[in-house]
Amino acid sequence: xxxxxxxxxxxxxxxxxxxxxxxxxxxxxxxxxxxxxxxxxxxxxxxxxxxxxxxxxxxxxxxxxxxxxxxxxxxxxxxxxxxxxxxxxxxxxxxxxxxxxxxxxxxxxxxxxxxxxxxxxxxxxxxxxxxxxxxxxxxxxxxxxxxxxxxxxxxxxxxxxxxxxxxxxxxxxxxxxxxxxxxxxxxxxxxxxxxxxxxxxxxxxxxxxxxxxxxxxxxxxxxxxxxxxxxxxxxxxxxxxxxxxxxxxxxxxxxxxxxxxxxxxxxxxxxxxxxxxxxxxxxxxxxxxxxxxxxxxxxxxxxxxxxxxxxxxxxxxxxxxxxxxxxxxxxxxxxxxxxxxxxxxxxxxxxxxxxxxxxxxxxxxxxxxxxxxxxxxxxxxxxxxxxxxxxxxxxxxxxxxxxxxxxxxxxxxxxxxxxxxxxxxxxxxxxxxxxxxxxxxxxxxxxxxxxxxxxxxxxxxxxxxxxxxxxxxxxxxxxxxxxxxxxxxxxxxxxxxxxxxxxxxxxxxxxxxxxxxxxxxxxxxxxxxxxxxxxxxxxxxxxxxxxxxxxxxxxxxxxxxxxxxxxxxxx
RNA sequence: GCGGCUGUAGCUCAGCGGAUUAGAGCAUCGGUCUACGGAACCGAGGGUCGGGGGUUCGAAUCCCUCCAGCCGCACCA
Numbered sequence: 271x272x273x274x275x276x277x278x279x280x281x282x283x284x285x286x287x288x289x290x291x292x293x294x295x296x297x298x299x300x301x302x303x304x305x306x307x308x309x310x311x312x313x314x315x316x317x318x319x320x321x322x323x324x325x326x327x328x329x330x331x332x333x334x335x336x337x338x339x340x341x342x343x344x345x346x347x348x349x350x351x352x353x354x355x356x357x358x359x360x361x362x363x364x365x366x367x368x369x370x371x372x373x374x375x376x377x378x379x380x381x382x383x384x385x386x387x388x389x390x391x392x393x394x395x396x397x398x399x400x401x402x403x404x405x406x407x408x409x410x411x412x413x414x415x416x417x418x419x420x421x422x423x424x425x426x427x428x429x430x431x432x433x434x435x436x437x438x439x440x441x442x443x444x445x446x447x448x449x450x451x452x453x454x455x456x457x458x459x460x461x462x463x464x465x466x467x468x469x470x471x472x473x474x475x476x477x478x479x480x481x482x483x484x485x486x487x488x489x490x491x492x493x494x495x496x497x498x499x500x501x502x503x504x505x506x507x508x509x510x511x512x513x514x515x516x517x518x519x520x521x522x523x524x525x526x527x528x529x530x531x532x533x534x535x536x537x538x539x540x541x542x543x544x545x546x547x548x549x550x551x552x553x554x555x556x557x558x559x560x561x562x563x564x565x566x567x568x569x570x571x572x573x574x575x576x577x578x579x580x581x582x583x584x585x586x587x588x589x590x591x592x593x594x595x596x597x598x599x600x601x602x603x604x605x606x607x608x609x610x611x612x613x614x615x616x617x618x619x620x621x622x623x624x625x626x627x628x629x630x631x632x633x634x635x636x637x638x639x640x641x642x643x644x645x646x647x648x649x650x651x652x653x654x655x656x657x658x659x660x661x662x663x664x665x666x667x668x669x670x671x672x673x674x675x676x677x678x679x680x681x682x683x684x685x686x687x688x689x690x691x692x693x694x695x696x697x698x699x700x701x702x703x704x705x706x707x708x709x710x711x712x713x714x715x716x717x718x719x720x721x722x723x724x725x726x727x728x729x730x731x732x733x734x735x736x737x738x739x740x741x742x743x744x745x746x747x748x749x750x751x752x753x754x755x756x757x758x759x760x761x762x763x764x765x766x767x768x769x770x771x772x773x774x775x776x777x778x779x780x781x782x783x784x785x786x787x788x789x790x791x792x793x794x795x796x797x798x799x800x801x802x803x804x805x806x807x808x809x810x811x812x813x814x815x816x817x818x819x820x821x822x823x824x825x826x827x828x829x830x831x832x833x834x835x836x837x838x839x840x841x
Numbered sequence: 842g843c844g845g846c847u848g849u850a851g852c853u854c855a856g857c858g859g860a861u862u863a864g865a866g867c868a869u870c871g872g873u874c875u876a877c878g879g880a881a882c883c884g885a886g887g888g889u890c891g892g893g894g895g896u897u898c899g900a901a902u903c904c905c906u907c908c909a910g911c912c913g914c915a916c917c918a
Contacts (some may be wrong), residue, residue, distance in 0.1 A: 296858090308859060311898085321898085344860050345898060388918080428918055524918080550916050559843060560914055572916040579918045608845060609913050636846075637912075644911095674880075702854060705846060707911070709853070718880045720866040721854085728880050736877055786855065789865080796882070805877045819877095841880085 271363040271371050273769035275305075277337065278350060282307055285331040289313060289324065295348075303341065303349030304763055310346040321346030357759070358751030360766050365746050365821060370828055372769050374415040381419040381590050382408050384602035385509075385516055388425035389501040389523070390434050392456040393508055393656040395638045395710055396604065402699045402834065403635060404602035405514045406781040409832045410772060419594060422516055423586065424505075426498050426523035428579075430462075432480035435493045436472060437462035443496065450500035453507070453657060484576070498523070511660055513692055513834055527585035531577045534585050535570055543620055549573030555616035558609070568613045583614045587630075588623040598629045600779060605634040605705060633779045636707035643709065659712065663691035666716045667724075676841065689836040691716070693723030696835050701785040721789055723835055726826060729792040733823035734839040736804055740816050749817035750810050757794075757801040758818060764794040765821050768829065781833060788829045795822045 272280070275297065282295035286309060293313045300306035310328065314321035325346040334340060338350040364371040384404020387393045393401075408418045437458070438446040449458050465472045482490040502518050509516045535551060538544045543553045545567070552567030560566045570581045590596045601611055611632045618624035667690035671683050678686065698715035702708065718724040753759045771787030774780070804815040827837035 300860095302860070306859090311859080315897090347860070425918060430917080548915070552915075557844095558914080561842065563843070567915055569916050574916075576916085578916060580916095582918090604912095605846060606912050612845095634846080639911090670880075706854085707847070711853080714853070714867080717867080720880095722866085722880090724880065725866095728878090732878060732881085739877065782855085786865095789855095793865090799877085800882060803877065807877095815877095840878095 271360075271367055271373065273371050273373065274352070274357075274360050274766040275770040276373070278305055278334075281332060281334055281337070282309075282328075282348075284333075285328045286313060288331050289327065290317060299763070299767065300349065302343065302347070303351045304338070305350040305352075307348040307350065310348060314346060352763075354751075354753050354759075357753060357762050357766065361751050361762055361817070361821065362747075362749075364765065365749070365817065369413075370768055370825060371766075372414060372772060377415050377417060378597040379417045379419065379595060380411045380598040380600065381421060381594065381596035382411070382600045382602060383421045383423050383586075384408075384600075385505075385514075386423045386425065386603070387501075387505055389431075390450070390455055390462075390497050391425075391459050391501075392453075393505065395654045395656060395659065398656055398659075398695070399635045399638065399699055399704075399708065400602045400604070401509075401512065401514055401516070402696050403633065403704055403781060404600075405516070406696075406700055406784075406833045407600060407602065407633070407776075407779060408515060409834060410776055410781070410784070413832055414772065414776065416598075419590075419596065420516055420520040421586075421590075422505075422521045422523075424498075424502070424521055424523040426501075427525040427528070427582070429480050430459075431483055431494060431497070432476035432478070433462045433466040433472070434459070434497055435479050435483065435490060436476045437465065438493055438497065440465075443493075447496065447500055450497070450504065453504050455501065455504065456655070498525075508657060511657070511688075512696075513836070515834075522586075524579065524582045527582040527589070530585040530589065531581045534581055534588065535577075538570065538617075538621060541621055543617070544570070553617045553620065555613055555620060557616075558613055566613070568617050580610070580614060580617075583611075584618060584621075584623070587614065587618050588621075591618075591623060591625070591628055596628065598631070600631055600633050602633045602635070605636055608632060608634055631779065633704070635704040638710050639707050640710060643707075654710065660691060660695065662712060663694050663716045664688055667691045667694070670718060671841075686838055686841055689838055690718075690724050690727065690841065693727050693830075693835045694718075695723075696833060697723030697726070697785065700781040700833055701789075703782055704780060723830075724841075726788055726792055726830060727835070727837055727841060729795060730823055730826040730830070730837045731839060731841045732799070733795070733819045733826070736819050737816065737823065738839075739805060740812075744813045744816045746817050746820055749813045751814055751817070752810075753814075755798075755802055757798040758815070761791075761794045761798045761818055761822065764791045765818075765825055767791075768825055772832070784829060784832060788826060791822065791825060791829075795826075 279297050282297060286293040286295050290313055294309050295307040296309035297305055297307050310325045311321050314324040322342060325342040325348060329340050329342060332340060336353060337356045338352045341349045343349050382404050385397060385401040387397050408420055411418050466476055479490060483494055502521055506518055538553060545552050545554060547567055550569045550573045551571035552569050554565045554567050558566040568580045569578045572578055590599055615624060615630055624630055664687050667687035671687055694716045753762055771784055775783035802815055804819060807815055830837045
């Protein structure tokens with residue numbers, strides 16, 4: 271089906287284009303009508319004509335018979351008011367449509383790089399953002415019909431592995447595995463770090479171990495693999511807990527590109543891009559300077575002959591485009607990496623590995639701050655363990671359920687508490703514009719009042735409750751949709767607006783656009799719920815209102831699922 | 842110094858060229874209480890949209906400039 275917005279856009283564009291090809295109607299929802307088109311003023315200006323006169327001409331060319339009433343207002347706004355039969359027909363189509371009226375997009379292959387924890391290191395709140403945002407984007411892209419290639423670019427290579435492997439040897443393999451398998455990654459890492467800093471002999475062994483690892487020494491590789499495997503098992507547990515769709519198959523860590531690094535350097539050299547500087551091999555993309563105003567290098571090969579992470583990033587990008595044929599590359603990585611990624615992208619373009627036809631984007635997100643507005647960082651020792659946070663949220667959700675005397679056996683209540691906890695945490699993260707710094711306030715995010723995940727879940731549960739009570743004494747297909755009450759009409763307009771909300775969330779890689787829509791829809795529903803009795807309404811009206819409940823519940827559940835949030839039927 | 846991001850009610854945030862009073866949630870104050878589940882609803886107070894210029898019929902929204910905060914700026918990833 272064609273969404274309401276898309277249909278209006280198409281008709282308006284036709285009329286605008288008749289006056290000036292390609293002119294944008296600037297269509298959006300409005301309080302002055304159901305929708306408004308603001309493009310007339312800009313068009314009139316470019317034509318050097320009177321806006322109201324242009325508006326009149328557009329209205330004359332506009333074919334919206336049976337769809338909407340059009341009115342010219344103010345300096346030249348077009349206010350569109352949908353006809354009730356049309357709005358009702360759109361609702362009927364949505365009701366009959368598995369995908370709630372979302373038209374399938376022309377399929378693209380979308381590679382999303384997200385989560386990226388470090389081997390033998392705890393996942394902390396910083397990883398939460400990448401994981402949750404990336405997963406929401408993956409779900410949304412899949413829903414509209416794209417092929418998603420998730421990539422978990424875990425940190426599984428580099429100098430720290432010398433000390434980690436030596437520490438593993440000191441502990442003994444069995445003890446080390448036991449420690450890692452219970453998710454005690456941080457104390458493992460810290461112990462290794464402490465020894466490295468304090469014990470020169472250990473540090474010396476560690477450095478030698480790095481060399482052995484990089485030269486492919488089989489025993490060293492075997493020990494390294496233990497660290498990687500145990501960590502991936504642990505990450506998977508966290509993803510399950512979070513209900514994140516990443517699997518071990520999506521893990522393609524930095525080490526996976528080792529064999530390609532020499533080729534990257536050779537080809538950059540062959541292209542004449544590689545410059546030796548201070549003993550390191552570098553590319554100098556235009557437009558980047560250091561403190562002294564001198565050109566800033568992207569170091570692909572360090573002066574000690576090791577490869578930097580720029581090299582593996584380049585290798586990965588090259589493979590993602592060249593071999594995996596991704597149409598879109600989304601890097602869900604923190605904002606502090608912005609310059610690095612821009613340089614990687616720039617160098618990839620210089621080398622011809624990133625053609626203009628491929629859309630490549632740094633989906634940046636802000637830092638995690640404490641309530642004191644200071645950075646929350648692992649190395650400062652104040653990091654919040656991701657799992658610890660989840661546990662706390664689960665505990666609070668469980669307490670709330672007990673308090674409310676929700677009649678459930680322990681197992682069901684635990685499951686429900688988990689769903690609520692996930693909703694609280696994910697919504698808190700996804701509902702703000704991602705590039706802002708994120709104030710991490712446990713108290714606020716697990717609070718079940720106001721604009722929170724649990725509130726949305728609750729709105730959905732109430733809808734399901736009404737429908738449960740109605741049983742099957744009504745028919746969605748037979749609902750008349752007279753939309754006589756203002757609240758019914760407002761709700762209908764909300765129901766019809768999912769496609770443009772999702773489209774805008776995808777176009778901008780901004781999940782919060784979808785959150786804003788869902789919260790608005792929930793508010794429209796509660797207004798309807800207050801004003802319009804459902805179960806006690808006269809027969810025809812009852813069917814209509816039950817249908818509005820059903821469509822609201824479906825829309826909320828679907829929208830939440832695209833954010834990775836469950837919508838339980840009861841809570 | 843250069844670059845990036847951010848600056849909107851006490852707090853946390855939407856809005857990012859449009860339409861007499863700039864929205865929401867929390868908090869505060871006051872209501873709704875025989876309730877289709879009160880994790881709800883209704884109402885009130887609270888903002889010169891960081892400052893200043895400019896473009897425009899119209900600017901929180903675009904441009905310039907200044908200020909503040911955070912982040913990045915060569916061999917850790």
